[in-house]
Amino acid sequence: ETGVTQTPRHLVMGMTNKKSLKCEQHLGHNAMYWYKQSAKKPLELMFVYSLEERVENNSVPSRFSPECPNSSHLFLHLHTLQPEDSALYLCASSLGTSGAETQYFGPGTRLLVL
């Protein structure tokens, strides 16, 4: 499945670093999502973009900053993270944002914060 790609696949960063996660979808979709998958916890929705406009922000700390320059690309900018932010970050896309639309996921970025 190469419809949604994410880079890097693995990232190690210190608490004072600034890094960015990148997601790209090749499916012609208009909606993109960031999810966080922590050990022993269900996936949590972080952000939703529809036609490059942010439509959902689930009480995510400001140290996570999303950016959607166009409908094919989504970024997650990271700064001054905490060790508890270590997790798998999954990007997804869907044709639209209605409940009927299936979300397709990328392979994720495994983040470790030291």
Place this chain on the structure above:
Amino acid sequence: AQTVTQSQPEMSVQEAETVTLSCTYDTSESDYYLFWYKQPPSRQMILVIRQEAYKQQNATENRFSVNFQKAAKSFSLKISDSQLGDAAMYFCAYRSEAGYALNFGKGTSLLVTP
């Protein structure tokens, strides 16, 4: 908020046999969508099957089928003729008609033995 419960943290099945994974959910809505996703060790979240709540007929995709009991709020996944490649974490997910988020359960780890 909708909750999704997967009561089986781990399941095991022999190759060529059939296994059923359980999922229950809690909602007061009448229009929603249910999904089963598979996450192999590669961490890619792959859609297995989906079910629209308004459809009485159970969805089927090759060796994968669901038993959707709307009144009981139950959505189990049956895997027939299990193959070694079916080994993965399986997540049940709920999405309302209006909401953006996929609400995931905690997952069931499926082991397939030769």
